[in-house]
Structure formats: structure tokens, C-alpha cells
Amino acid sequence: MRIRGNDKITAYLDKSEALLDLHPQPADLTNTHRYDDLRLEIGCGRGAFLSQMAEANPNVYFFGVEKFVPIIARAAALAANKELSNAHFYKMDITNALTIFPEHAFSIIYLNFSDPWPKRRHEKHRLTHARFLAIYKKLLRPEGWVELKTDNEMLFDWSLHSLHHAGWEVLEQDRKLSGEAPIGRENEGRYKKTEYEARFRGLGQPIFFLQAKPPVN
Ligand SMILES: C[S@@+](CC[C@H](N)C(=O)[O-])C[C@H]1O[C@@H](n2cnc3c(N)ncnc32)[C@H](O)[C@@H]1O
Numbered sequence: 434m435r436i437r438g439n440d441k442i443t444a445y446l447d448k449s450e451a452l453l454d455l456h457p458q459p460a461d462l463t464n465t466h467r468y469d470d471l472r473l474e475i476g477c478g479r480g481a482f483l484s485q486m487a488e489a490n491p492n493v494y495f496f497g498v499e500k501f502v503p504i505i506a507r508a509a510a511l512a513a514n515k516e517l518s519n520a521h522f523y524k525m526d527i528t529n530a531l532t533i534f535p536e537h538a539f540s541i542i543y544l545n546f547s548d549p550w551p552k553r554r555h556e557k558h559r560l561t562h563a564r565f566l567a568i569y570k571k572l573l574r575p576e577g578w579v580e581l582k583t584d585n586e587m588l589f590d591w592s593l594h595s596l597h598h599a600g601w602e603v604l605e606q607d608r609k610l611s612g613e614a615p616i617g618r619e620n621e622g623r624y625k626k627t628e629y630e631a632r633f634r635g636l637g638q639p640i641f642f643l644q645a646k647p648p649v650n
Pocket of ligand 1: 477504547548
């Protein structure tokens with residue numbers, strides 16, 4: 434596919450064609466049955482986290498969703514360069530997730546450094562708003578959960594409130610997530626650094642982390 438005036442993006446798209454859906458149709462998950470579980474990263478950006486996770490966890494299949502073509506083209510090209518066979522990318526807004534993914538497909542949903550939308554009138558765009566939590570609840574398997582990492586304390590506190598209000602159980606929270614994984618836990622998402630995380634850690638900023646699961650009913 435050619436995007437006029439941007440040869441770099443065209444090259445990323447050409448490289449990653451097999452791993453990327455630009456006009457997603459309902460996902461066909463038949464070739465994922467041999468994997469232990471499926472996980473989803475929402476707002477995967479340029480894909481450093483997803484590629485690291487897919488490399489480190491070859492028995493898990495990872496889906497990345499991202500709104501913008503030039504960004505997701507890089508994410509998919511990175512996975513293609515690494516010859517990953519357990520990663521796939523969808524250019525879409527997560528608002529439409531239930532038209533693409535079946536219910537109860539995912540064991541973990543990752544929200545990494547989501548846009549904070551600081552103005553109050555924009556709260557509904559925050560990816561932990563009740564309208565998104567309702568979608569995640571449907572996408573998650575009964576034993577599944579969401580993991581969130583952010584540098585933004587306001588978004589973190591607001592997300593805790595939104596989760597409690599929607600009846601989710603916060604299983605863990607950490608207001609200064611260590612950058613070093615304990616031995617044996619290196620492959621967990623909380624210890625794999627995203628592009629934004631690398632930047633914020635470089636500035637010495639604390640990273641906030643939480644894990645939460647939806648109510649049963
Ligand atoms: C601040 S960036 C973080 C990127 C990456 N997760 C990281 O930590 O480096 C947030 C990303 O989420 C994407 N995004 C925001 N809202 C989204 C939505 N509703 N659906 C899909 N992607 C979204 C944005 O386009 C952006 O690339």
C-alpha cells in the first residue's frame with residue numbers, strides 16, 4: 434500500500450502486510466488455538482512492548498490495536514523484522530473492539546501509557562472510562578484482568594476511582610513500579626518497557642501500575 438509523500442511508512446506497510454489489518458473485519462482466531470492464551474494491547478504505539486512480549490512468551494498470541502496508520506505500521510514492521518508468528522495488529526479505535534474480537538477472547542488486556550486527556554470535558558476519551566471498562570469486561574475471559582501502566586498520577590487515581598465505581602476489583606497497585614524484574618518474572622508485562630516508559634524512566638519519573646479484574650456480573 435502506498436501513502437503518497439511518505440515512502441518510509443509505505444516501506445513499513447509493505448514489510449508488515451501479513452501482520453497488519455488496516456480495515457479490520459471480524460477476527461478469525463482459528464490459527465490461534467494452539468496458543469495457551471490470547472492477550473491484547475490497546476494503544477500499542479510503535480510496538481516495542483508487544484514485540485518484546487511476543488518474543489519472550491512464544492506460547493501466547495498477542496494482538497495490538499492502535500488508531501493511527503503511521504504508528505501501527507511501525508509496530509507491525511518491528512514484529513515482521515523479528516519474524517514473530519504470534520503477533521497481529523489492527524488499525525482501529527478500541528471503541529469498535531466488539532465488532533472485531535469475540536467476547537471472552539483475552540486473558541490480559543494491557544493499557545500502557547494511555548493518553549491522559551487532562552481536561553475534565555474530555556474524560557470520556559480516557560481508556561479507563563466506564564464506557565471502555567464495559568467493553569473490556571466483555572472481551573476478557575472470566576479469569577482475565579487488565580494491567581495499566583502510566584507516568585500520570587492524575588490518570589492513575591482517576592482510573593482507580595473509575596474501576597471501583599464500575600465494580601472492578603483492584604488486585605494490585607504500585608505507585609513506584611520497579612524497572613527491574615525479580616528473577617523468574619522477566620517475561621511479565623509489567624517489566625517490559627514501552628517507548629513512553631523508557632522516556633519517562635530516563636527522566637527519573639515514577640511509573641504507576643495496577644492490575645484489576647471485572648465484576649462477575
Ligand atoms: C501515549 S501513546 C503510548 C504508546 C505506547 N503504548 C507506549 O507506552 O509507548 C498512546 C497511544 O494510544 C493510541 N490510542 C489512544 N486512544 C486509542 C483508542 N481509542 N483506540 C486505539 N488506540 C488508541 C494513540 O494513538 C497512541 O498511539
